Amino acid sequence: MHDPGSTWQPKHPVRAARAAIDRLVLDSAGAGIRPSVLCPAMIYGRGLGPARNEVHIAALVAQARHSGVVRHVGAGRNIWSTVHVEDLADLYLLALEGSTAGTFYFAENGEESLVGLAAAIAEALGLDGPEPWNIEAAGAFWGPAFTGGALASNSRVRATRARDILDILGWKPRHGSVTEWIATDLTP
Template sequence: MKIFCTGASGYIGGSVAAHLAAAGHQVTGLVRSAEKAEAVCRLGIEPVMGTLDDAAVLARAAGAADLVVNAASADHRGAVTAMLAALAGSGKAFIHTSGSSIVGTRSRGARSDDVFDENTPVTPSPARAARVALNELILSFRDKECRPVIVCPSLIYGIGHGVGRDSVQVPLLINLARKRGNAAHAGPGENIWSNVHIDDLVPLYMLAIDKAPAGSFYFAENGENSMREVCRAINRMLGFPGQPSAMSMLDAESEWGEGTAENTMASNSRVRARRARVELDWRPRAKGLIEEIEQGCYRE
């Protein structure tokens, strides 16, 4: 198949695009620089120069492909509408990447007991209302003769297989621990995020490409941990004695910025990937997050 992938030099999109190219598909990937173009070429991906603001470039590349994987941004409405307009009436698939912070609750490091699956109504925070609205727009294109599908990962961990090698939360925590000589979480660190290994996430994309019905939405998770549990594992991995420390939200915002601190590092995002397991027979098998930190790629 001819497949166009945005985010081809990133962590998720790069891993998916590299897998598809290795499987023999003709993959083109959106890149912003000559350096990234050279890097994706080495993975067998044909670069398409441009950005998410280049609507004509996106529409042309999407229209020429048999399916599109959008993994560059969960929030760029202009890019999405340009590609979907090119696919309307074609019956082709549009696999979009969202993120489970759509169910996130700002809690300043406190625990929430709210758990969501694909059938749970969502009232998003103001920071994620536009993302939820964009997801609804994407799924509405099932009525315009194309096959929109949304994959919604939780916290992703593990080493990527493309140009982009690192995820967000775990590297941020490890880097901060190295800087401070002790792992640290925002507030009490009792907030919980579901999580999924990149080695399990990529197969979910393959299943979605192969057989997800039009209008499908899938969470991706295979367990959950509190940020305090993650920080304890980081201390053990790095050989730091004692318990991790609790940062004030002011300190967390100083380290990571207000949006990342509040919506990513100190929030809760607890989901269950029931639909992927039932509809697509998705069977995650990779190491759990704590094991991967203590004994896997982060130690290596």
């Protein structure tokens, strides 16, 4: 795990912009502000606002409904940390109430491989799959940037600081794994 306050610079322009914003927010701690940055990986669950669906799972579901077969990019061994939207909201509240100024928190309550996500989606929707899809064909459907930057990548974090009772927050996620959510809450 790298120190978010370091000079590390992501190569992807969207991630580089995010890192710059995170540093700007954290640097404001010296100006009488009590900032915190929360960094979730793949958020799942039904949101309450206008964008109710998670991006990654929604993309896999849309492709599956389009073709009748659930697919994942390549072997699907890439792994994503996941966090339920309600658990993330709980963490935001805890951070607002008691976070130390200038603190960076990762948010996750487990992790899953993309082939595991695809298998859970196939089961929940009663569709064939999961099947591997080469990156070119996947990129033609989802777009090369989303395919290569998200569905064919890893994103693993540990929410150690957020769960650490010594850091005041003591966050305890209430929801099960992303595959449990898919099995019980994904609507066919």
